[in-house]
Amino acid sequence: MRRRPRQADVAALAGVSQATVSTALGTSPARASLSASTLERVALAARTLGYVPDPVARRLAAQSTDLLGVYTFTDAFPVEVRDSYYPFLVGIERSAARLGYDLLLFTGTSSSRGGEAVQKVRLADGCLFLGRHVPEEQLQQLLDAGYPVVYVGRRTELGGRLSYVGADYVAGAAQVVDHLAGLGHTALLYVRGTDDAVASADREEGFWRAVAAAGLRGQVQRAYASSIDARALQSWRASGVTAVVTEENDANDLLAALLAAADDADVAVPQEMSLAVLGESGGVETAPRVTGFALPRQQMGEDAAALLVDLVTGRRTGPVQELLVPSLLVGETTGPPPPA
The missing domain is CATH 1.10.260.40 (lambda repressor-like DNA-binding domains)
Known part of the structure; x- marks a missing residue:
């Protein structure tokens, strides 16, 4: 090291x-x-x-500050209960308190120069990172120096060197597809965002695996929320699609656009078209409960903080990579396909 x-x-x-x-x-x-x-x-x-x-040099002389860093790539630290990051933070805080550590919080705006902000996490004994994308150059420096880092969420960057506790999006996506297949759907469309985040790729992999295993007809379309409207929905129906699945993202704008398109097209959900989300519908004002899957966010936070402490104290050596399986949420937006 x-x-x-x-x-x-x-x-x-x-x-x-x-x-x-x-x-x-x-x-x-x-x-x-x-x-x-x-x-x-x-x-x-x-x-x-x-x-x-380091302003805590005297404590560093003892090789420990008893501080865990938490870095989020957001403009402000997420403290609203409805924020998707909030349950992660609850889990992190509980685990840190149980293990005798305090938290040092950082955001993407901790410095006018992002690289310096990331490097300042060295004020803590180790750091947890939350975010869809990885600042590879800065984390490479931390890893090369033997600094303990754990990501909340599965990561494939840096040649597999990153330790993480993530959600098994492949399994979660398969649960939703299996649910639709069980209702009798045979033609599914997955509408995903345009970026290549690991979680997005995992969801698509799970979709395709389950579609193939069940012998369904599936297709994937990358889209911006602005391109999802009543005309698009009607064209999907005309092609034989009876269920549309989308991915959860930070704003959940894809799901919101699908629900609005169904309303604008006077398409009854789920009687005429089933809708589901690969994740949860948080942040979307909707009367029906949307079918999807629940991420074990709080448990991920707790396990990630415990893993970081293990890396800091030497009880485990990295990379350690763990996945937790989501649980299916059956809502009011999925039902049997309409009669042919």
């Missing part, structure tokens, strides 16, 4: 003394005596090495 970078490493890379590094990265009046080029050289060396001046 590589040790954390020190001031001496920054000094060697910048070609200055350690005292100059301490002054350049500090807040003393002596900093004003350094030239702009020296300040720039030291700052560049610190960023390259991933060095962050």
Whole structure:
């Protein structure tokens, strides 16, 4: 395991003394005596090495701060109960408290320069990350330095080096397709977003696996919410599709657009068309309960925090990768297909 970078490493890379590094990265009046080029050289060396001046140095001397970082790639830390991240945070907090750790919270706007914000997680003993995409360069530096990192959600980046606790979206998607097949549907359409997030790819894989296993006719269409309207819904019905499945995303705009399109087209749900979401319908104002699956978000948070503590204390070594299976939610938007 590589040790954390020190001031001496920054000094060697910048070609200055350690005292100059301490002054350049500090807040003393002596900093004003350094030239702009020296300040720039030291700052560049610190960023390259991933060095962050630590205000809790005395506690670090004991090799522990008893702090776990939590980093979310959002404009503000998600504290609203309805936020999809909130149950993760409840689980993280409960696990951390049980294990004797406090939390240090970071967001994507913790610094005007994203890379520096990520590197500041070194103030904690280890860090949990939540978000659909991975800042690979910054996390590569953390992993190379042996810094403990755990993602909440399955990740495939960085050659499988990331530890994570995620949801088994493949299994969850298959549950929904199997439910529709059991109702008698034979022609399914999966409408997904346009990005290539791991969770989106996993949902599609689960859809195709279940469609093939049940001998159904399936198709996948990538779409923006703005392209889902009454005309699109009617064209899908005309092609023989009797059930449309979409994916949950941060805004759930795809699901909202599907429900609005059905209303605009006067298509009765589920009598004339079944609708389901691969996930939950949080954030969508809808009278009927939408069929989907529930993520064990709080348990994922608890298990991720416990895993991070194990990595910090050396009880386990990474990468450790765990998946929890979602549970099917049968709502009011799925039923038997309409008579031919």
